[in-house]
Amino acid sequence: MTVTRFAPSPTGYIHVGNLRTALMNYLIARKSGGTFILRIDDTDPERSKEEYVDAIKEDLDWLGLHWDRVERQSERLDRYAEAAQTLREMGRFYECFETPTELDLKRKKQLNMGRPPVYDRAALDLPEAEKDRLRAERGQGHWRFKLDQERIEWTDGILGDISIDAASVSDPVLIRGDGQVLYTLASVVDDTEMGVTDVVRGSDHVTNTATQIQMIRALGGTPPAFAHHSLLTGPQGEALSKRLGTLSIRDLRARGVAPMALLSLMARLGSSQPVELRASVAELVDGFDISQFGSAPTKFDERDLFPLTARVLQGLSLDAVRPRIDAAGVPADKAEVFWLVVRDNITTIDEVDGWWKLFSEGAEPVIDPDDAEFVAQAMALLPEGPHDADTWGKWTAEVKAATGRKGKGLFMPLRKALTGRAHGPDMSQVLPLLQVIRARG
Incomplete structure (x- = not known):
């Protein structure tokens, strides 16, 4: 059975970059009838917050990405300790005492000599007496996994065949000096024990994947199938990482982006398939194919979300938006006609407030000086309400006969005078909804 996971750290809100990872893992699980695990990476007690x-x-629930179970890494520390002890007994785990400054100096020296900045394994040669002295001076050391210095190879679901020389990679730190278990160890233990079969994550994790494959095998497990998606950039190819804080899912939600608009874009972005608005998550599952994604950096433009959101709204019935229409103050007897009139003219659902305010309270007229006399004459010909779908046509015909105006010169000044807007729904639909019509002379 296919088992995938999404493993966010609760140190902030999830953003579009996180979502891409979550969505791909979710779709793979659902397409095969498998299991999708939400795994909270909360081994850092100082940065992890329950509110996150x-x-x-x-956020996942709002998007409709429902998990099968939740796991908390903070509740599995004993499992990581056991794995660490197993690695020690195998001679694959060793304690190091270099300070960050000392490690930085080593890296700089290696770079100056034209060598890759790989940890030199100096700690392996420390006698026990020296380790005791360093512990007394500096406290507990940090622990590294000793890599077998051979080529690590796998076939990536997106990148294809990958081969990394482990000799070009530093032995990864798995436990810090303060005892905190780092993600690399926790993830390996969890993926192995939870039976994770498929892992999709960003291409910035490729080197981590190489080291984790060795660790999984050292612990007697079978590595999952890995796929590394491209990283997102801005619309001009600029780095998006500094802006991800403003592209959180809840911020996009607050700006009116519809869930299916966001999911439809993210399910195809970076693939060879065109972005197509889907009506449900189930439709996304049916059309998903990880092999269609490429390795090139993928441009993300948040502005693309709003035309998709507008299309989502255009397909919604009154029942689907009734609570929001009620909240805008639209009377029940006018709700249906109101929604039919405005839904093709809004980009986000919050715009219904402005349209109802226009219909119920009127709008500040926009009248060009050259049109002032014409508008005053036309308003004098406007019949008393109530108005119906035929009122606009009859009125403008009478105005045309009286003034000689026609076409845009006739209709646009009247639209702007009545609604304060140059664009909007058909005025034959708008006029019956206008509750306040004042003389515009």
């Missing part, structure tokens, strides 16, 4: 755990769940 709740926010992650809320």
